[in-house]
Structure formats: structure tokens, C-alpha cells
Amino acid sequence: MDFYMIAILLVTLIPVFITLMFIPYLTRKTESFGVSIPEEVFQHPELKAMRKQYATFTGVLSIIVIAIFLLLSNLLGEDLNAAGILLSVAIGGFLISSFLIYLFFHRKMKTMKATEKWEQQKPQKVVINTKFRDQKLIYSNGWFLFPLFIAFTTILFTLLNYDRIPDRIPMQYGFDGEVTNWADKSYRSVMILPILQVYLTLLFLFINSMVAKAKQQVSVENPDKSIQQNIIFRRRWSAYLIISGTALILMFSFIQLTMIYPVDPQLLVIVPIIFSVGMTVGAIVLAFSTGQGGSRIKTTIGQKGEVIDRDDDQYWKLGQFYFNRNDPALFLEKRFGVGWTINLARPLAWTILLVIILSAFAIPYFLAM
Amino acid sequence: MFIHLDLQSNEAIYTQLKNQVIAGIAKKELQPGDGLPSVRSLAADLGINLHTVNKAYQQLKQEGFIQIHRQKGVVINPEGIPEADETYKRTLEQTLHPIIAESVCRKINEDEFLAICSSLFLEFEKTKGEK
Numbered sequence: 001m002d003f004y005m006i007a008i009l010l011v012t013l014i015p016v017f018i019t020l021m022f023i024p025y026l027t028r029k030t031e032s033f034g035v036s037i038p039e040e041v042f043q044h045p046e047l048k049a050m051r052k053q054y055a056t057f058t059g060v061l062s063i064i065v066i067a068i069f070l071l072l073s074n075l076l077g078e079d080l081n082a083a084g085i086l087l088s089v090a091i092g093g094f095l096i097s098s099f100l101i102y103l104f105f106h107r108k109m110k111t112m113k114a115t116e117k118w119e120q121q122k123p124q125k126v127v128i129n130t131k132f133r134d135q136k137l138i139y140s141n142g143w144f145l146f147p148l149f150i151a152f153t154t155i156l157f158t159l160l161n162y163d164r165i166p167d168r169i170p171m172q173y174g175f176d177g178e179v180t181n182w183a184d185k186s187y188r189s190v191m192i193l194p195i196l197q198v199y200l201t202l203l204f205l206f207i208n209s210m211v212a213k214a215k216q217q218v219s220v221e222n223p224d225k226s227i228q229q230n231i232i233f234r235r236r237w238s239a240y241l242i243i244s245g246t247a248l249i250l251m252f253s254f255i256q257l258t259m260i261y262p263v264d265p266q267l268l269v270i271v272p273i274i275f276s277v278g279m280t281v282g283a284i285v286l287a288f289s290t291g292q293g294g295s296r297i298k299t300t301i302g303q304k305g306e307v308i309d310r311d312d313d314q315y316w317k318l319g320q321f322y323f324n325r326n327d328p329a330l331f332l333e334k335r336f337g338v339g340w341t342i343n344l345a346r347p348l349a350w351t352i353l354l355v356i357i358l359s360a361f362a363i364p365y366f367l368a369m
Numbered sequence: 370m371f372i373h374l375d376l377q378s379n380e381a382i383y384t385q386l387k388n389q390v391i392a393g394i395a396k397k398e399l400q401p402g403d404g405l406p407s408v409r410s411l412a413a414d415l416g417i418n419l420h421t422v423n424k425a426y427q428q429l430k431q432e433g434f435i436q437i438h439r440q441k442g443v444v445i446n447p448e449g450i451p452e453a454d455e456t457y458k459r460t461l462e463q464t465l466h467p468i469i470a471e472s473v474c475r476k477i478n479e480d481e482f483l484a485i486c487s488s489l490f491l492e493f494e495k496t497k498g499e500k
Contacts, residue, residue: 127373128414130393130405216414223371310376312416329413 011273013069015280016091017062019287019338020098024051024105026287026338028295030219030309033102033109034319034336038118038308039221046112050105057101065094102336106319124310125220129227137231138212138238144205147249151197154253158190161260165190169259171368173268183368192367193256197249199363203356204245211238214340215332217293220307229294236290237339244279251275287338317344370398374415382417386425391434394445395493401450405435405443 024033029042033050041047069090076082113119158165165185171192172181183189211234219226254271290296315324320336325345330352334341342349370393374385393399405426406414412422426443429435433451437443453461472482 123375124377125373125375126415127371128406128411130370130372130399130411132414133406133410134404215416218371220373324416326418327413327416328409328419329416 011276011280012087013062013066013091013094015284016094017058017065019284021055021058021062022288023337024054026296027292027336028219028333030221031335033105034316035106035109035113036119036309036311036313037113038122039219041116041118047109050108054101054105058098061094061097061101065090102320103318110313110319119308119311122308125307126310127218127220127223128216129218129223132216132218132227135231137234138208139235139242141205141208143242144201144208144245147201147204147246148198150246150249150253151194151201154197154256155191155194158194158256158260159187162187162190164260166259171364178265188367190259192364193252195363195367197252199359200248200252201245204241204248206356208238208241210331210340211241213331215329217333220309225299226293228299229297231294232297233290233292233294236286240282240286244282247275247278290338292338293333372415374417376417383421383425383428386422387428390425390429394434394450399445401445402447403445404441405445407442 029039030036032042032047033054037047069086072086073083076086167185168182169185169189170179170181171183173179183192214234217226217230251271255268258268288296312324313319315322315327316335317323320334320341321344322332322335322341323344327343327345329343330346330349331340331342333339342353344350372386372389372393374382376382378385390399390405399405405411408419408422408426412419415422426435426437430437433446435443436446469482
């Protein structure tokens with residue numbers, strides 16, 4: 001187990017663990033473990049205890065996974081391929097077990113809601129503002145012209161310096177900066193990174209547009225406050241997308257340039273690590289300071305609600321997967337987590353997701369052939 | 370303007386939607402020429418069927434409250450809402466008739482009934498004065 005392995009472990013596992021542990025604290029206050037509740041119930045002592053319990057369970061699970069990972073990777077020794085597989089298995093195992101922990105609390109919450117009957121005491125409503133979309137919800141997609149320009153510059157630069165690129169080009173790096181997979185040099189294979197840059201820029205641009213288009217979710221108990229929070233929430237993530245997207249494209253250009261101007265292989269490990277650390281730390285800070293839908297942003301004090309949000313639990317399968325045939329919305333806020341998800345009842349939403357995932361695999365595959 | 374819907378109510382959703390837009394115009398929260406969300410966008414935000422929103426919009430259009438343009442989208446009638454004509458007055462009478470009949474049965478006298486009407490009118494007058 002060397003330094004690089006530990007570094008990879010730290011940058012990949014720890015942020016995932018921390019975020020998952022604290023998700024119940026980051027959601028909207030009208031939701032608890034995938035079950036909709038009146039806002040004031042969020043501070044109920046029993047719910048507070050459940051959040052704490054969930055964080056403890058997930059925390060203990062994280063420590064166990066790290067311990068197993070360290071133990072096994074010592075046994076495996078220098079076999080880097082096996083270490084890579086181990087890492088994926090560790091993350092996969094953790095995600096499944098933490099989902100089971102979630103399900104336990106989800107069930108408990110559902111039972112509690114059924115017995116307490118909070119929702120029957122107040123009328124349920126849905127509210128929207130007709131002027132919501134006239135406001136500035138995201139930063140302009142024009143910002144993506146900059147990474148797009150970098151990508152095309154990289155393409156041009158690569159073509160102009162084609163002769164200087166070695167006959168074999170690296171496709172994949174191990175944890176220690178050693179190349180583990182090579183491709184023969186050709187006009188197609190040298191274009192893998194630049195084409196991925198264009199793809200990623202378009203992907204970030206798409207996500208940014210999605211942030212603007214996603215369903216307007218206003219809390220009935222406090223509409224003005226929740227709209228204010230929601231606008232800040234969207235703008236902050238939009239800024240994050242623009243900044244991290246541009247940084248990612250810059251990093252790709254750096255890697256591409258090392259084909260023409262060789263650098264210390266250690267730098268090829270360190271730069272991506274610094275980049276991922278920056279990106280994850282940024283996301284965590286944003287998630288904790290903003291909360292889902294902007295729920296953690298302090299604004300003017302809210303009043304105690306006479307009405308509550310409509311109970312749409314029936315459309316949230318297992319509290320996390322939205323399936324509503326009557327809702328034309330494609331994208332909406334996640335229920336248990338920070339960010340957005342799709343309406344699984346809409347084939348178009350599935351198609352978009354599939355196209356994104358498939359092209360991420362197809363582009364390098366076809367260009368490397 | 371905020372649109373509130375009660376999805377458990379007996380009143381049809383398209384009626385609620387239509388009534389709220391009309392109330393918004395009466396309270397001057399919606400001015401002539403102001404935009405409204407497109408059918409798709411409003412339905413997605415409210416999480417209701419496209420046809421429901423479409424039905425409300427079509428009725429509002431027929432009654433002269435809104436205009437639906439291919440390019441400009443949905444706007445509050447820029448020429449103002451058409452003033453009451455004989456046909457409207459007849460419809461108004463027909464609508465009020467059963468309501469007054471019920472009030473009579475329930476021993477609400479004319480003064481009481483008119484007092485309720487005045488207070489409702491006041492609701493719209495007030496907002497007019499503020500803006």
C-alpha cells in the first residue's frame with residue numbers, strides 16, 4: 001500500500017461517505033427519509049434522533065469499509081489491477097449497504113407518518129409563481145464558449161504537432177502514474193481527449209440548462225422564502241458547473257499536451273488528484289451551505305404554516321425514485337439527496353440519460369479502434 | 370403571482386386555475402400584456418396533466434382574458450379585458466340565481482347577502498389602491 005493508493009482512497013471514498021452520512025440534514029425540511037412531512041415536524045425530537053442514528057450507522061459502515069479495504073489491499077500487495085477492482089467493489093458494497101440503512105429508516109418514517117397522521121390536520125396545496133421563470137435562474141450558457149474554445153484550440157494544436165506525438169499514446173494510467181493501456185497513434189486516437197472535451201462541455205451545458213428547466217418546487221408554507229432560496233440554489237450550482245466544467249476541460253488539455261511535451265509522470269497523477277479534491281470539496285461545501293433546494297440558506301424568518309405541501313409520496317417509489325405519469329416534468333429535485341433526478345415515467349427522460357451514458361463509453365471506444 | 374391549487378378539492382383543477390388567473394387580473398397582480406407560463410411549463414411545475422392546463426387556458430382565451438400566441442406565448446389580453454355586455458349580464462344573472470335561491474332557503478336576507486358581496490368587492494378595491 002503506497003502513498004498513491006492512500007491518496008486515491010482519500011479522494012474517492014471519504015467524500016462519498018461524508019456526503020451520504022449527512023444527507024438527512026441536507027434535504028428539504030418538508031421531507032424526512034423519502035417521506036413528505038409538514039415543515040414543523042422536521043424538528044420533532046424523534047426525527048432528530050433518527051437523523052443522528054442514520055449518520056452514526058452510515059459512519060460506522062464507512063469505517064468498516066475503509067478497514068476492509070486497507071486490510072485487503074495490503075494482502076493484494078502490488079497488484080494494481082486488483083486494487084482498482086477492490087476499490088469499485090468497496091464503493092459498490094458501501095452504496096448498497098447504505099441504501100439498505102436508508103430503507104430501514106424510510107420504512108420507520110412511513111409507519112410513523114401513518115400513525116401520527118400529521119397530514120390530515122391541514123389542507124394540502126401546491127403552489128407556483130407565474131413569474132418564476134422570468135427571473136435569472138442560472139448563469140448564461142455563453143460561459144461554456146470558453147471551454148469550447150479551449151477544446152477546439154487543443155484539437156488544432158494536436159493536429160499541428162501531430163508529428164511530435166510518439167507512436168504509442170497512453171490510454172489509461174495506473175495509480176502510480178504508470179501507463180497501463182496503450183493505443184497506436186492515429187488521427188483518430190489522438191482525438192480521443194479533445195473530442196471528450198467537446199462532449200463534456202456540451203454535457204455541462206446541458207446540465208446547466210436542465211438546472212434552469214427543472215420543476216419549480218415552492219413550499220406552500222412559505223412561498224416567498226422558498227422561491228428566494230430556490231433561485232440562490234440554482235444559481236450556485238450553475239456557477240459550480242461553469243467553474244468545475246472549465247477546470248475539467250483545462251485538465252484534459254494539460255494531459256493532451258503531455259503527449260507532445262513529456263512531463264514527470266508523477267505530475268500526471270497529482271494534477272488529476274488536486275482537481276478531483278477541489279471539485280469534491282467544492283461540491284460538499286456547496287451542498288452543506290445551500291442544502292437541497294436552498295433549504296439551508298438563511299432568509300427572513302418563516303411563519304408557521306396553515307397549509308402544507310401536497311403529499312406526493314405515492315409517486316416516490318422507495319422514497320427516492322419519482323414515477324408520475326400525470327406529471328409532464330422531466331427533471332425535478334431529488335428527494336433524498338442534493339441535486340436533481342428524472343421523472344421515470346417519461347420515456348424522454350430515460351432516453352436523454354441513456355444517450356449521455358452511452359456516448360461517454362462510445363466516444364473513446366470508437367476513436368481507439 | 371402565486372397560483373395555489375388544492376388537489377384534494379371537489380372543485381375541478383382547471384376551474385381552480387382559471388378562477389385564480391381571473392382573480393389575479395382583478396387584483397391587478399396580473400397586468401394587461403403580462404406573460405403567463407406556457408402550457409407545458411405550467412403543467413410541469415404544478416405536476417398536473419397538460420390537458421388540464423390547456424382546458425383552463427382555452428376557456429380563458431375564449432372569454433377574452435388571455436391571448437395565446439405562437440411566438441410571444443401566453444399573455445394577459447393587452448387590449449384589456451372586454452367589458453360586460455348583455456350576454457355576460459344574462460350569464461351573471463343565471464349564475465347568481467341558484468346561489469340567491471339557496472341563500473333565501475337558508476334565511477340569509479338581502480342586506481346580509483349584499484354585505485358579503487361588498488366585502489368581496491372591497492378585497493379587489495384594496496389591492497387596486499395599493500398599486
